[in-house]
Amino acid sequence: MTISADHAAQQHAQQAAQQNPASDAVSKFGITVEDYMLPARHQIQMVGPDGTLNPHTEQGTQPGHEYSLPSEAELLAAYEQLVVGRRVNDQNSALVRQGRMAVYPSSHGQEACQVAAALCLAEGDWLFPTYRDSVAVMARGVDPVQTMTLFRGDWHGGYDPAKNKVGIQCTPLTTQLLHGVGVAHAAKLRGEDTVVLAMCGDGATSEGDFHEALNFAAVFHLPVVFFVQNNQYAISVPLAHQSVAPSLAHKAVGYGMAGERVDGNDIVALLAVLGRAVKLAREGSGPLLVEAHTYRMQAHTNADDATRYRQDSEVAEWVAKDPLSRMQTYLTDRGLLDDDRAARIAEKAEAVATQLREGLSEEVPVEPQDLFKYVFSTPTPQLKEQSAMLADELARDAASTAAASTATEAGK
Amino acid sequence: MSPSITTSSEANGNVSAATARAAAKAAVEAEKTGPQTITLAKALNTAMADAMHADPSVLVFGEDVGMLGGVFRITDGLTKTFGTSRCFDTPLAESGIVGMAVGMAMNGMRPVIEMQFDAFAYPAFEQIVSHVAKMHNRTKGAVKLPMVIRVPYAGGIGGVEHHCDSSEAYYAHTAGLKVFTPATVADGYRMLREAIDSDDPVMFMEPKKLYWSKDQVDLDALRAEHAANTERGTSSEGRAAVARPGTDATLIAYGPSVPTALAAAAAAAEEGRSLEVIDVRSIVPFDDETVCASVRKTGRAVVIAEAHGFASVASEIVARVQERCFHHLAAPIRRVTGFDVPYPAPKLEHYYLPGVDRILDAVDDLQWED
Ligand SMILES: Cc1ncc(C[n+]2csc(CCOP(=O)(O)OP(=O)(O)O)c2C)c(N)n1
Ligand SMILES: [Mg+2]
Numbered sequence: 001m002t003i004s005a006d007h008a009a010q011q012h013a014q015q016a017a018q019q020n021p022a023s024d025a026v027s028k029f030g031i032t033v034e035d036y037m038l039p040a041r042h043q044i045q046m047v048g049p050d051g052t053l054n055p056h057t058e059q060g061t062q063p064g065h066e067y068s069l070p071s072e073a074e075l076l077a078a079y080e081q082l083v084v085g086r087r088v089n090d091q092n093s094a095l096v097r098q099g100r101m102a103v104y105p106s107s108h109g110q111e112a113c114q115v116a117a118a119l120c121l122a123e124g125d126w127l128f129p130t131y132r133d134s135v136a137v138m139a140r141g142v143d144p145v146q147t148m149t150l151f152r153g154d155w156h157g158g159y160d161p162a163k164n165k166v167g168i169q170c171t172p173l174t175t176q177l178l179h180g181v182g183v184a185h186a187a188k189l190r191g192e193d194t195v196v197l198a199m200c201g202d203g204a205t206s207e208g209d210f211h212e213a214l215n216f217a218a219v220f221h222l223p224v225v226f227f228v229q230n231n232q233y234a235i236s237v238p239l240a241h242q243s244v245a246p247s248l249a250h251k252a253v254g255y256g257m258a259g260e261r262v263d264g265n266d267i268v269a270l271l272a273v274l275g276r277a278v279k280l281a282r283e284g285s286g287p288l289l290v291e292a293h294t295y296r297m298q299a300h301t302n303a304d305d306a307t308r309y310r311q312d313s314e315v316a317e318w319v320a321k322d323p324l325s326r327m328q329t330y331l332t333d334r335g336l337l338d339d340d341r342a343a344r345i346a347e348k349a350e351a352v353a354t355q356l357r358e359g360l361s362e363e364v365p366v367e368p369q370d371l372f373k374y375v376f377s378t379p380t381p382q383l384k385e386q387s388a389m390l391a392d393e394l395a396r397d398a399a400s401t402a403a404a405s406t407a408t409e410a411g412k
Numbered sequence: 413m414s415p416s417i418t419t420s421s422e423a424n425g426n427v428s429a430a431t432a433r434a435a436a437k438a439a440v441e442a443e444k445t446g447p448q449t450i451t452l453a454k455a456l457n458t459a460m461a462d463a464m465h466a467d468p469s470v471l472v473f474g475e476d477v478g479m480l481g482g483v484f485r486i487t488d489g490l491t492k493t494f495g496t497s498r499c500f501d502t503p504l505a506e507s508g509i510v511g512m513a514v515g516m517a518m519n520g521m522r523p524v525i526e527m528q529f530d531a532f533a534y535p536a537f538e539q540i541v542s543h544v545a546k547m548h549n550r551t552k553g554a555v556k557l558p559m560v561i562r563v564p565y566a567g568g569i570g571g572v573e574h575h576c577d578s579s580e581a582y583y584a585h586t587a588g589l590k591v592f593t594p595a596t597v598a599d600g601y602r603m604l605r606e607a608i609d610s611d612d613p614v615m616f617m618e619p620k621k622l623y624w625s626k627d628q629v630d631l632d633a634l635r636a637e638h639a640a641n642t643e644r645g646t647s648s649e650g651r652a653a654v655a656r657p658g659t660d661a662t663l664i665a666y667g668p669s670v671p672t673a674l675a676a677a678a679a680a681a682e683e684g685r686s687l688e689v690i691d692v693r694s695i696v697p698f699d700d701e702t703v704c705a706s707v708r709k710t711g712r713a714v715v716i717a718e719a720h721g722f723a724s725v726a727s728e729i730v731a732r733v734q735e736r737c738f739h740h741l742a743a744p745i746r747r748v749t750g751f752d753v754p755y756p757a758p759k760l761e762h763y764y765l766p767g768v769d770r771i772l773d774a775v776d777d778l779q780w781e782d
Contacts, residue, residue: 172531207535371764
C-alpha cells in the first residue's frame, strides 16, 4: 500500500501517461499497442545460416518490426570485431589450458551478440556486462590484458569502468542490471542522453534482480536496453527448465516495455535490432528487452564437463549456424570481403592474440599490501595494524630465506 | 505431482520405524562397504542417498544438482537413483529455492537444498533470516522446518571472486539457525545425516577445499552408528571433538581450518610443544564444555578461522572461553583469522589464509616466559 498525497499522485499519473511507451508508439508509428510491445512472431533474421540475405519479405516485416540493413561500413567493422572476438575466445581458452589463467567463461559461438552489444552504443553510453562478456568489453575498447586480469586471478577486476563506460563484469547473476538502471536514472536526472545496454543470460532471467531491474527501468521510464543472450543453457540446465514463457522477449510485456527476439548468430540482424532499440531508448521510448537466440558452443567454463548434459549432435547443429562463417560468406558474396581485406583482419586478430599471450605470460608480481589498500578510501586503524603485521611476517620470511642461503653459501 | 512421494516426514511423527529400518537395510545392501578410502564429497553424497532411501520425504534440489550432480558433484547420481521428483534442478533463483523449501518443509517434506557457492546464497538471505530462522519461534513451535541448506564455503581453491566467502558468521549470528561444519570425511557422513534428521533448520557449511580430501572410513560402521543413535535418541550433534590431544596449549578450529591447525600442532610437536586441537564441528549449538575443558587443562588458547576476524565466530569463541576460563588462562586468547579485507583474488589468497606459520607465531606469543 502506498500512501501518497493526492496532488503528487496525480502529477505522477500524468507524467506516466505522457511517457507511456505504447501510446508513444501508437502515435509515432501508427501501430497498435500489441504490435509495439510484443516481440515479432518469429525471431528477426536477415542473413541465414548459409550466408544468404533473406528476401525482404522474410525479414522483420510485421508492423513495428521492420528493420533496415546496416551500412557497408557498419557490417565490415562488425565482421572485423567478430574475427577478433573468436580469436580472443580461443586464445583465452588455450591460456587457461596452459595454466596461465584461473578460469575463462568463453563466448565462443556468441561473438555476434558480443560485438553487436558493443557496437550499437555511442561513446557516451554505458555497457553492463557479465563474466561471459569479455569480448563485448574488449570490443568497446577496454584493453584486452586489463580485461583478463579478473580471470588471470591477480585482482577482482583490471579496468577502470569510467574510462570506457563499461561496468565491472558481474558474476552474481543480474545484479549488474540494476546498476545499469541506476546509471541511466542518474544520467536522465542530469538531462544527458545516455543509453545503457545491460546484459544477462537466459538462466539469469529467473533471478529476482532481473524482475526488479526491468520494473524499475519501466516505472522510471529509463533508456535501458536489456540484452538477454539466450545461449540455451545455464551451466547444465536447459532453457526449458528455466522458463515456460512463449519467449524470454515476451517477459517485457508484463513490465510495460517492448520486447524483441533476434537470431543471435546473425550479426546483421543484431546490429539492426539493437541499433533501433538504442535509438528508441535515446529518443525517450523507455526501456526495451531484446532476446538473442544463440548457443554456448563450449562448456560453461574450463571447469565444466558439458558432455554430462548435452549431446554432441546438438552442438553440431549449432556449429552449422556459426556467426562467423555466415558473415564471411555473406560479405564475400556481396563483394565486400576479398582476400586482401580478410588477411588484414586476420592480422589484426592475431595482434590481439599476441597481446594476450604476451601480457598474460608475464609473471606480474602481485603486491600483498594491495590487500589493505583499497578496502576503504582511507584505511582504518585496524587495517593499518593488519597491514603492518603482514609486512613484518614477510620481512621475517625474507630474512630467514636470506640467512638460509648465506648458510648454504658458507657451507660450500 | 509424483505419486511416489509420501509426506511422511519424521517431523510430523508418522514415519513407521519398520519402514525406516527396511529402507536403511536396502540402502546398505545397495552398497556393500567395509573400511575404504573415500573423499568428503563421497561421504556427503552417501549421506544424502541413505537418508533418501530411509525417508521418502527427503528431497534434494537446487541449481545443477540433477543431471550434472552439482558443480562439485556432491549430488552425483541422486536423480538417477531416486528420479526427478526426489532430486531436481530448479530455475536459477536462490531466494526461490529457499522459499520453496520453507513451504515444502511446512507441508511434510524434508528438503536438503544446495546453494551453489557461499556468495550465491545471498539472494536467499531474506528467506533464511526472516523465515527459515524464525518460523518455529513465531508459531510457538506449531510449524517445524526440518530443512538443510548446504553451502560449499570458504577458500583455498584459487577461486575467482564470490566463490570463496566464509559466510558462517551471518548465519551463526541469526538466532534460530543451527550451523554445522564438518572437517573430516567421517563427519561429513555423520553430521549430514544428523542435519537431515534435525527438526530444526540447519545451515550445513561444507569446506569446499576439503571436498577431495580422503580418509579411510567404514561406511557400514557409520550407518550402524547412525542407526544405533537413532534407536537411543542420541547423536553427536552440538559436540566438539578433540582432533589431536595435547597439553601445552589449545588450538580451536573448525571446517577448513582444522587440517591447518593439525599441521601447526605437528610442527609444534617437533619443537617440543604439545598442542591440543579442538574441532568445533557445530558452531550452533556450541560445545562450551569440550572447548573449555581443554583450555582449562592447557591454560592457553588460539582460535583459528578463515573468515575475517572482526565480529566473527572466532570472536564469539574467544569471548565465551574467556568468560568461562579466565582464572585458568596464562595468556590472553589469540585469534588467527583472515584479514578484514574482501576475500582476495587467487594469486593473493595465500597471504590472507591463516597458515601454519601464522598459527605458530600466535602460539609463541602466549607468554611462555612467565
Ligand atoms: C546469484 C548467482 N547464483 C548462482 C551463480 C552461479 N552461476 C554462475 S553462471 C551460472 C549460469 C548462468 O546461466 P545464464 O544466465 O544462462 O548465463 P550463461 O552462463 O549461459 O552465459 C550460474 C548458475 C551465480 N553466478 N550467481
Ligand atoms: Mg545461458
